[in-house]
């Protein structure tokens with residue numbers, strides 16, 4: 161069976177972009193693949209330095225995964241920090257790639273341009289992500305467009321290793337759906353926690369409504385483009401064209417319709433989420449990390465032998 165893997169950072173509450181870009185395709189594809197879903201807490205450490213918030217986010221995102229349909233019986237759901245082989249392999253990849261190569265990473269450049277601290281972890285981030293993916297001989301990685309280059313970097317890390325030490329890693333492919341590659345936020349830019357333009361996935365109905373009502377609209381246009389683009393995640397073009405024709409210029413009504421459409425999808429997931437306890441999460445992550453470690457540990461034995469540290 162081919163392998164599917166993705167990960168999301170517990171750096172804040174998940175938003176609609178995270179869900180449709182990565183989590184939803186993961187859940188849909190997980191039926192056909194042997195699947196791995198990570199909480200990449202060491203990646204979050206590049207920006208989040210509040211232990212209490214990190215702890216809460218980890219528990220929260222695990223609940224989000226399950227509420228969104230990830231099945232702990234069928235998928236291995238685990239926390240990156242529980243599998244130390246990830247950071248170990250990341251180091252080995254860092255010794256294979258160059259500083260100029262890492263300097264070209266868009267995500268790093270964007271984050272630094274936005275004023276985030278250029279810490280060494282942020283800089284080496286793509287090699288930890290490469291380790292996350294390559295340890296499991298992953299075939300396919302569902303992500304949003306912003307992660308496309310990181311998957312290329314993972315392929316490059318695999319190729320560098322294989323050329324240097326012999327064929328050990330499979331080169332993974334990204335899975336990016338055109339329709340949801342870059343979900344726009346309330347201001348029309350990419351939806352992102354750091355742009356403060358998100359619609360929360362598991363917010364209350366009021367929180368979702370507040371975010372939708374704040375979507376920026378062009379007062380001269382007949383149809384509010386930013387509202388339409390988010391709405392197209394929930395309805396077909398033909399449904400939308402009727403609705404938007406019937407409500408020309410009525411932005412409040414269209415936003416109201418979008419709130420109801422989001423709520424119809426999110427309400428059952430929110431209800432499921434409320435039934436998951438912290439202890440359920442701890443048990444699921446413990447079992448998941450045991451399964452993940454068995455695979456990662458065996459791969460790392462091969463890696464250590466290949467690079468010459470096993471004597």
Ligand code: TYM
Nearest residue numbers: 166167168169177178181182200289303304341342343351
């Ligand atoms: P993160 O936590 O920033 O985002 C999680 C996932 O959500 C997708 N995404 C979006 N998709 C569409 N439209 C948007 N506006 C949008 N915003 C976010 C991201 O593309 C991502 O798929 N580096 C990764 C985490 C990671 C990872 C991995 C992913 C670490 N190791 C291994 C896959 C495999 C990240 O920062 O995701």
